[in-house]
Amino acid sequence: MPFRKFSMVLLLAAAVMLLLPPAWAAAQVNIGIKTILASNDQQYEDPQLKGIIDELQTVFRFTAYRLLKQDHLSLGTGETGNVNLPGGRILSVTPTGNRGDRTQMALQITKQNRQIFETHIELLKRGTITVGGPRHANGYLLLNITSK
Amino acid sequence: MAWDEPTLVALLKQGHEGAFEELMQRYRQKVYLIAYGITLDPEESRDIVQEGFLKAFQNISRFEGRARLVTWLHRITVNQSLNWQRRWKRRLRWHHRPIESEEDGESIQLGTDEYQAEVLHQRREIDQAYHKALKQLPDDARTIYVLKETEGLSYAEIARILNIKKGTVSSRLFYARQRLQKALKSYRESI
Amino acid sequence: MKTTPGNPTRCDHEQLSRYHDGEATSQEIRRIEAHLPHCPDCRNMLADFDRLGHLMRSHGERALAAADTSAVMQRLLTRRQQRREAFAGWRNWFKPARLFLPVTVTVLALAIYIIPQSFKIEPHGQAPSAIINSFTGSVTSVMLFETPNTHQTIIWFKEDSTAKGENDALQKI
Numbered sequence: 001m002p003f004r005k006f007s008m009v010l011l012l013a014a015a016v017m018l019l020l021p022p023a024w025a026a027a028q029v030n031i032g033i034k035t036i037l038a039s040n041d042q043q044y045e046d047p048q049l050k051g052i053i054d055e056l057q058t059v060f061r062f063t064a065y066r067l068l069k070q071d072h073l074s075l076g077t078g079e080t081g082n083v084n085l086p087g088g089r090i091l092s093v094t095p096t097g098n099r100g101d102r103t104q105m106a107l108q109i110t111k112q113n114r115q116i117f118e119t120h121i122e123l124l125k126r127g128t129i130t131v132g133g134p135r136h137a138n139g140y141l142l143l144n145i146t147s148k
Numbered sequence: 149m150a151w152d153e154p155t156l157v158a159l160l161k162q163g164h165e166g167a168f169e170e171l172m173q174r175y176r177q178k179v180y181l182i183a184y185g186i187t188l189d190p191e192e193s194r195d196i197v198q199e200g201f202l203k204a205f206q207n208i209s210r211f212e213g214r215a216r217l218v219t220w221l222h223r224i225t226v227n228q229s230l231n232w233q234r235r236w237k238r239r240l241r242w243h244h245r246p247i248e249s250e251e252d253g254e255s256i257q258l259g260t261d262e263y264q265a266e267v268l269h270q271r272r273e274i275d276q277a278y279h280k281a282l283k284q285l286p287d288d289a290r291t292i293y294v295l296k297e298t299e300g301l302s303y304a305e306i307a308r309i310l311n312i313k314k315g316t317v318s319s320r321l322f323y324a325r326q327r328l329q330k331a332l333k334s335y336r337e338s339i
Numbered sequence: 340m341k342t343t344p345g346n347p348t349r350c351d352h353e354q355l356s357r358y359h360d361g362e363a364t365s366q367e368i369r370r371i372e373a374h375l376p377h378c379p380d381c382r383n384m385l386a387d388f389d390r391l392g393h394l395m396r397s398h399g400e401r402a403l404a405a406a407d408t409s410a411v412m413q414r415l416l417t418r419r420q421q422r423r424e425a426f427a428g429w430r431n432w433f434k435p436a437r438l439f440l441p442v443t444v445t446v447l448a449l450a451i452y453i454i455p456q457s458f459k460i461e462p463h464g465q466a467p468s469a470i471i472n473s474f475t476g477s478v479t480s481v482m483l484f485e486t487p488n489t490h491q492t493i494i495w496f497k498e499d500s501t502a503k504g505e506n507d508a509l510q511k512i
Contacts, residue, residue: 120472121471122470
């Protein structure tokens with residue numbers, strides 16, 4: 001039957017497409033960073049953080065989450081991108097390689113040229129890590145970092 | 149939907165999806181409490197809840213109505229939990245242990261203005277000691293203790309579920325209490 | 340078994356356990372109630388049984404609060420629904436004309452990368468979003484968490500607020 005043969009050809013094409021590595025996945029690492037202020041001085045859930053707050057609330061017990069800023073970095077391996085954070089802090093992100101479906105990267109937070117925190121992680125592609133909590137204003141900073 | 153038990157059972161036997169949902173809604177917490185009390189593993193307990201209800205739905209035709217529905221669910225849950233204990237199912241789990249390791253999956257109140265380190269620390273100590281003491285009890289003693297203390301079942305009900313004598317329930321329960329008492333002696337005033 | 344001075348009734352702690360549970364016989368109840376006013380040990384033991392029971396219930400309730408059994412229920416209902424739907428339409432898929440359209444749509448979707456973007460590992464059993472290989476810094480404490488639903492990794496650290504900030508903790512996990 002012609003329909004069946006055509007369907008088989010289409011299925012074969014689909015299988016080939018799935019097996020070929022996507023071309024754009026090789027070079028650049030796209031990273032999204034949301035800087036969130038979490039506090040207990042009020043009741044507020046920033047609508048731009050829908051979906052994130054539910055997940056954070058499984059660990060934290062803050063009553064207010066506010067998105068302060070959003071940044072995007074597109075970095076090659078070994079290239080460092082910087083994001084200014086409140087309180088004179090800077091977040092530096094450096095992809096260092098790949099391992100399977102994880103991107104290896106170094107995250108560093110500095111303040112007035114002094115290193116506060118550094119960690120080396122392997123982040124799942126399309127995965128998110130949240131780093132907190134430097135003190136700021138009446139609450140704490142949460143950095144929600146996603147590999148896109 | 150507030151079906152009485154005979155109606156619920158009849159609907160379950162007909163394969164009514166709403167009845168299945170009602171069954172889970174009514175008893176999922178009880179089932180979890182029993183599974184967790186026996187296995188002391190939150191993830192496995194969730195699996196046991198899921199599998200337990202599936203099993204209940206698959207075997208509802210065998211439920212004759214001589215005991216209460218909840219007793220029947222108790223039996224299924226206890227058997228599944230004890231089977232898990234016996235099999236000692238090992239799964240590869242990615243597990244980050246926090247520096248201050250906690251065993252019961254409790255969320256810590258971070259960043260609150262009323263954070264009282266001392267109180268939280270002591271509470272966690274007692275909890276960990278209790279969890280450890282529970283784990284060290286033999287499976288049968290822990291099962292009986294859980295059924296008594298979380299579900300408030302009578303000795304006769306427990307004996308029926310586990311297919312043992314009432315006298316055995318009494319002695320194993322007392323044994324569990326003695327062991328727990330001994331393990332938590334130093335925290336006595338704080339409990 | 341021990342005898343307390345001034346009171347011939349012996350302590351029987353297993354009997355006391357039955358009394359605590361409302362399972363003692365009437366004769367046992369009479370004996371115990373005559374004995375209790377004279378025996379602080381037995382009174383303390385009864386209080387201990389109560390305390391231990393309370394601990395068990397609050398331990399279980401804390402575990403239950405963290406468990407999200409409604410998600411388990413939802414997963415189960417979804418699974419059953421999917422099975423029913425898959426079973427209900429299977430006969431129709433044998434007609435070639437019907438097979439053509441969904442296959443074409445599937446391939447088109449693949450061609451614009453819907454499947455790679457939406458192919459997500461099921462939450463249950465997924466690895467954590469991030470593996471932490473090392474951390475260092477001027478911190479007084481670090482805690483690692485993994486959220487129960489999506490296994491998102493969370494690092495929480497407390498900055499060292501001393502002036503020099505030289506409290507350097509290098510940890511390798």
